[in-house]
Amino acid sequence: MKIRMPLLRDSHTHVSFYAALGAAADLSACRTAAAALALIKKRPGPLALARGWNNAYYDLRGAAFDRLGPAVVCNVSLHSFRFNAPARAALKIRFPDIVANIDDQAWVENNLNRVFGLFTAAGGAEAIPAYMERLAALGVWAADDMLVSDDEAALLLGRRYAGRARLWTEPDVYRKLGPAARAAIGGLKFFTDGALGARTAALLRPYRGGGRGLLLHSEVELGKLFKLAARLTGRAAVHAIGDAALEQVLRVLERLAVPRRSLRVRVEHAQLITQEQARRARRLGLALCMQPNFSGDSACYADRLPSAYLRANNPFRMLIDKAGFVPGEDLLFGSDGMPHGAAPALQAALFPPCPGQRLTLGEFRAGYCLPNLEAGWLDLKVDEAKRKVSVKVGGPAAAAGRK
Numbered sequence: 001m002k003i004r005m006p007l008l009r010d011s012h013t014h015v016s017f018y019a020a021l022g023a024a025a026d027l028s029a030c031r032t033a034a035a036a037l038a039l040i041k042k043r044p045g046p047l048a049l050a051r052g053w054n055n056a057y058y059d060l061r062g063a064a065f066d067r068l069g070p071a072v073v074c075n076v077s078l079h080s081f082r083f084n085a086p087a088r089a090a091l092k093i094r095f096p097d098i099v100a101n102i103d104d105q106a107w108v109e110n111n112l113n114r115v116f117g118l119f120t121a122a123g124g125a126e127a128i129p130a131y132m133e134r135l136a137a138l139g140v141w142a143a144d145d146m147l148v149s150d151d152e153a154a155l156l157l158g159r160r161y162a163g164r165a166r167l168w169t170e171p172d173v174y175r176k177l178g179p180a181a182r183a184a185i186g187g188l189k190f191f192t193d194g195a196l197g198a199r200t201a202a203l204l205r206p207y208r209g210g211g212r213g214l215l216l217h218s219e220v221e222l223g224k225l226f227k228l229a230a231r232l233t234g235r236a237a238v239h240a241i242g243d244a245a246l247e248q249v250l251r252v253l254e255r256l257a258v259p260r261r262s263l264r265v266r267v268e269h270a271q272l273i274t275q276e277q278a279r280r281a282r283r284l285g286l287a288l289c290m291q292p293n294f295s296g297d298s299a300c301y302a303d304r305l306p307s308a309y310l311r312a313n314n315p316f317r318m319l320i321d322k323a324g325f326v327p328g329e330d331l332l333f334g335s336d337g338m339p340h341g342a343a344p345a346l347q348a349a350l351f352p353p354c355p356g357q358r359l360t361l362g363e364f365r366a367g368y369c370l371p372n373l374e375a376g377w378l379d380l381k382v383d384e385a386k387r388k389v390s391v392k393v394g395g396p397a398a399a400a401g402r403k
């Protein structure tokens with residue numbers, strides 16, 4: 001079956017962060033510590049950056065890691081990190097708090113934007129245009145940057161990519177921005193829990209091996225964050241992955257009863273949302289921004305999630321068929337950059353591990369694509385028998401990527 005559809009609007013990614021990480025080693029294909037160490041070792045420069053480490057397969061600690069030059073590694077979930085001994089020595093003057101607390105997962109979850117700042121300090125906003133072109137070549141024309149971390153990135157994205165980039169940032173970064181950068185920010189983003197990759201997504205029932213993850217705020221604090229968003233930007237994007245985090249968000253919003261005209265709320269990820277929670281979310285008028293590529297967590301996190309959670313992850317059929325969410329209206333799709341691109345997004349949406357995660361092409365298009373073919377298009381070949389999608393990017397976007 002051959003189909004043409006518009007390019008993607010990735011409604012949840014981290015343009016400025018991934019652009020700054022452009023020079024980092026990509027460990028996402030590594031399945032052993034030896035393979036990861038070999039890739040990190042090849043990085044030139046005084047500080048080797050790496051991303052894409054998946055702790056379901058291996059850890060990075062100990063003598064072999066410390067024998068490399070200074071190296072800092074970011075987990076595929078972007079929620080946990082490993083710094084080797086030479087990196088700690090090299091960074092402790094400029095980033096003393098981060099070096100002292102990087103192994104304290106609760107501290108990390110509460111200070112993620114500062115840790116991101118350490119990574120982006122190495123890159124800077126000048127890497128953004130080349131990154132936007134790379135995204136275009138992968139079939140992603142427009143994107144939401146969920147954590148713009150400084151004035152330079154906000155102004156560049158807001159001016160040069162007006163209409164293509166929507167900008168979000170966290171409350172403490174927002175306060176530090178100048179007036180022009182603030183005007184470019186569309187909404188406030190904040191976290192309520194961590195991530196499955198770091199075993200910190202907040203669950204009602206425990207992880208295999210114990211622990212229920214982390215709730216980052218009390219209900220009172222979370223209520224204050226929503227009120228702040230209503231006052232400053234009128235929009236909030238709230239990260240909630242586990243069913244316990246979703247429960248907290250719903251309870252707080254039900255109690256606050258802020259009118260929709262003064263605050264529009266989007267829930268980011270909502271991976272383990274239950275049917276009862278989905279109905280309450282609809283009643284509150286919340287939108288969900290979800291990642292078809294996280295359907296794969298049902299296969300790769302069997303080491304940490306009980307099987308009921310594996311089956312309940314990314315329940316798109318329940319959300320659309322039973323709770324009444326409508327793709328493109330109150331159900332939006334994005335990638336979180338794990339990875340970027342139309343091909344992995346379509347593959348995960350059409351051929352996920354669990355049947356309840358499958359999206360139709362029409363639903364994918366409504367929730368993930370631009371309205372027309374102006375900026376370019378995707379030519380798909382869908383092979384149902386082999387459960388495989390292939391994608392070719394065409395039009396202006398493909399030309400931009402070739403430059």
Ligand SMILES: [Zn+2]
Nearest residue numbers: 012013146336
């Ligand atoms: Zn994110």
